[in-house]
Amino acid sequence: MNIIFMGTPDFAVPSLQLLLEEGYNVTTVVTQPDRPKGRKRVLTPPPVKVEAEKHGIPVLQPERLRHADSVDVLRELKPDLIVTAAYGQILPKSVLELPQYGCINIHASLLPKYRGGAPIHHAVLRGESVTGVTIMYMAEGLDTGDMISSVELPIADTDTTGTLFYKLSIAGADLLKRTLPDLLAGRIQAVPQNEADAVYSPNIRRDDELMNWSRSSVELWNQIRGLNPFPGAYTLWNGEVMKVWASANPKTSVEPRSRSLSEMSGNAPVPGTVLNSNEQGIEVMTGEGTLWLTNIQPSGKKAMPVSEFIRGVKIETGTVFGR
Incomplete structure (x- = not known):
């Protein structure tokens, strides 16, 4: 044969x-x-x-x-x-x-x-x-x-x-x-x-890679792992692309925030707002819940754990990703 x-x-x-x-x-x-x-x-x-x-x-x-x-x-x-x-x-x-x-x-x-x-x-x-x-x-x-x-x-x-x-x-x-x-x-x-x-699954487009922080933390978590290891989810930080390769499971994450939402401003933070940044990751406000980013890749850099990234660069609380 x-x-x-x-x-x-x-x-x-x-x-x-x-x-x-x-x-x-x-x-x-x-x-x-x-x-x-x-x-x-x-x-x-x-x-x-x-x-x-x-x-x-x-x-x-x-x-x-x-x-x-x-x-x-x-x-x-x-x-x-x-x-x-x-x-x-x-x-x-x-x-x-x-x-x-x-x-x-x-x-x-x-x-x-x-x-x-x-x-x-x-x-x-x-x-x-x-x-x-x-x-x-x-x-x-x-x-x-x-x-x-x-x-x-x-x-x-x-x-x-x-x-x-x-x-x-x-x-x-x-x-x-x-x-x-x-x-x-x-x-x-x-x-x-x-x-x-029947359900169709077309090839991934560039639009599929951009993180919309108005979505829920679970949806964004699925997006990150669904685009790992290629092509990768991304957001904007200081006007440049920042890849996000991993995040904590929001269904099980209970890491406390260092500051309450009310302490940050009189209004609830907009989706994409950084609430906390420490060795555990970067906590970001989403449309529903928060998401802890644990592995990122800033523009022109290699992918790295957030714990390594924050040793050299500080992301201020209140920073808004996606702008």
């Missing part, structure tokens, strides 16, 4: 490794082109390409899979099955029709919730307590195909998008291991998705 594997980021690597460990014949890997990364814009291969080359597997990196020449190359490879995981491009009908066993996708959510390019980010951003992985047959729509199998995974308060990426990548590979034998033996009864329950 000839299997083509399509994937790009670290999330897809365990699934590729699983196929190879289980002895499946992965004849070709398709991934995104090398992209410039970092401040020096060094041309960097995708993690899946790096893994494929370790095993001597031929790698294709078409800029657009929809182009006729790309489809022709895949057709010549005569795949029996195409497995995708976070590839980053929608497969055209001409590709979906190539393999006799179809094209299956390992998607990092419990479909039909969080279709689209950023399912892990959005699950954390929206404060979900459970997520998971779904393996589905691919269709022409965006993550609309019939569901083959799924597995649930709890989201802990300590989780960030980064930790969930790792957990779900391992869960996806394990689910693939358990699913493929039944699929290849014709024992699968795929289930259509309920369109009424």
Whole structure:
């Protein structure tokens, strides 16, 4: 059996490794082109390409899979099955029709919730307590195909998008291991998705990164961990961007303030107002409750714990973030 594997980021690597460990014949890997990364814009291969080359597997990196020449190359490879995981491009009908066993996708959510390019980010951003992985047959729509199998995974308060990426990548590979034998033996009864329950998770935009202090402390806490380790939530301090990488859980934080709100001014502080700054963090007023920032990155600096930051810089009580 000839299997083509399509994937790009670290999330897809365990699934590729699983196929190879289980002895499946992965004849070709398709991934995104090398992209410039970092401040020096060094041309960097995708993690899946790096893994494929370790095993001597031929790698294709078409800029657009929809182009006729790309489809022709895949057709010549005569795949029996195409497995995708976070590839980053929608497969055209001409590709979906190539393999006799179809094209299956390992998607990092419990479909039909969080279709689209950023399912892990959005699950954390929206404060979900459970997520998971779904393996589905691919269709022409965006993550609309019939569901083959799924597995649930709890989201802990300590989780960030980064930790969930790792957990779900391992869960996806394990689910693939358990699913493929039944699929290849014709024992699968795929289930259509309920369109009424569909929720989309588009790629993160710059607007999604800006912290709106009028939101509740819990919503902002979810935003911070949902954008960690990339691209990061941010606020404005002295007119410059300040990334916020971590904060205390407002559902459990009981750290007392050094000064009461009434002592600071005659009126209640506006959202974004700094109420306290000490070794434990920076306490900021929100639209509902307060939030203790514990790890920040001022413009032009490295990320650091607040306890380290305040040794050299003092943020005065009454300072308003976001202006």
